[in-house]
Amino acid sequence: MNTKIIRINKETEYSEQLTEASEIILTGGTVVFPTETVYGLGGNGLLADAAQKIYAAKGRPSDNPLIIHIAEPCDAEKYAFVNDVYYRLAEAFMPGPLTVIMPKRECIPLSVTGGLDTVAVRCPSHPVAHALIKKCGVPIAAPSANISGRPSPTSAKYVEEDMLGRVDMIIDGGECEIGLESTIVKIDGNSLTLLRPGAITRDALLCVCEDVKIAPAVIHKLAENEKPLSPGMKYRHYAPNADLVLLDGNSDDVLSFMINEQKSTGCAVLCYDEELSCLNPDLSIAIGTRNDLATQAKKLFTSLREADKLGAAKIYAHLPTLDGLGLALYNRMIRAAAHTIKKI
Ligand code: TXA
Ligand code: MG
Secondary structure, eight states, rough: OOOEEOOOOOTSSSSTTTTHHHHHHHHHHHHEOOOSSSSSSEOOOOOOOHHHHHHHHHHHOOTTTTEEEEEEGGGHHHHHHOHHHHHHHHHHHHHHHEEEEEEBBBSSSSTEEEEESEEEEOOOHHHHHHHHHHHHSSSSSSSBSSOOOOOOOSSSHHHHHHHHTTTSEEEOOOOOOOSSEEEEEEETTTEEEEEEEESSSSSHTTTTOOEEEEEETTTOOTTTOOSSSGGGGGSSSSSOOEEEEESSSOOHHHHHHHHHHHHHHOOOOEGGGGGGSSGGGEEEEESSOOOOOHHHHHHHHHHHHHHHHTTTTTEEEEEEOTTTTHHHHHHHHHHTTTOEEOOO
């Protein structure tokens, strides 16, 4: 397949440039587009065939459902049975990095929802994503635009690494602001279950809904034969080719361990900016300063991809804390590490 690439500058007029992209979507093709979280691999959310093409391009099992992206929060009513809680969430966080799971309406094909009777709905704030969905006039079904199991792409460079020749078009809209995928919640009556933490933190959700449970698989490894609340929880994710090991201990001890390991084994590390000068610069990737979780989130997936290119067999990184945005970092990193944590 020949992949057409178009580059868009957010600051200038680009509506015309999206005409061809919307035609591709409407005729059942696939277009990768930027969002504020990560790049999405989009297809027409009302066409069963488009979902099949998305699964094929990603190499994703077709029981792992897709998120549908809408232009306005109220469009959710066309595709899902919404309630008050949805509107409270929409008021507070949409458009933005929040996905809400609700009972689906008939018009959404089962192939989009992996056979489930619920659908995941998200209204992105990225202007290019918004303009594209609006132009199409249909919801855009889109998972992250990576080959299944690889880190989600946060710039077109990484989309091209994974998707060239696998999709009809890639829209390069620059770097994604947030860098981690959206927060996913499931509405159950008046309460919420957090299925995937993201930039909308649990504390922020608690301001809107007083009952926010955290699904156990967000932090813990699923027990064998345990049925996950979200199919995506059972797959290995974000994984570099090297073995990632998370180090749990006080920062000084962890840094000493990294320094010694680099000398003795030539391992790679993901470190904080302020640690870089103590480490081997050829084997170290800085992901932001210790307390700047937003930068760490933005750089995490890129850092995992770049760490792999250093060619080391092992990558060490700090185990994040569970507070605020730390929960999202923790969730992505324990999956990338296949739950390998070493106490220091
Ligand atoms: O930020 C994002 O959410 C990005 C951008 C492109 O919008 N999309 C994204 O999609 O991360 P994806 O497919 O990579 O992750 C969606 C997750 C999957 O783990 C899937 O299992 C879960 O959402 N999911 C989707 N529909 C669901 C449903 N009806 N019930 C439970 N989990 C669902
Ligand atoms: Mg994904």
